[in-house]
Amino acid sequence: MEKHFSLDEIDDVAAQVLNYNIKNIILLEGSMGAGKTTFIKALCRQFGVSDLTSSPTFSIVNEYVAANGKIIYHFDLYRLTNEEEAYDMGIDEYFYSGDTCLIEWPENAPNLIPLDHTVIKIEALPDGMRHLIVN
16 A cells, blocks of 8 residues: 555545554654654544554553554654663563554564564655555
């Protein structure tokens, strides 16, 4: 799946992504400022999350409850200094819980990411649009 969209269209694109054949483990890749957290907020709205969603930069993980009662974990691995730090916090228990895990900066813990995952790549374009690829 590949999309070009404006931020005004982000909720529609998030709904389309959730209707695509995605896994419970979703990696969001893109440079700083590409819109990973903004897209995660849109995904959470589509899941029916009513809690305030924000980047878990300092806590590493935030937990949200979807409208259907299912748990969604939002990880920001940007501040990890090594994979052992993630392992020590029990990240594998989250990843193998069966719950949805939305992961920013997965490249900071590549050996801990389950093989069965979906990758969403987001790129900010010079005109303010976003380019998104789902694999």
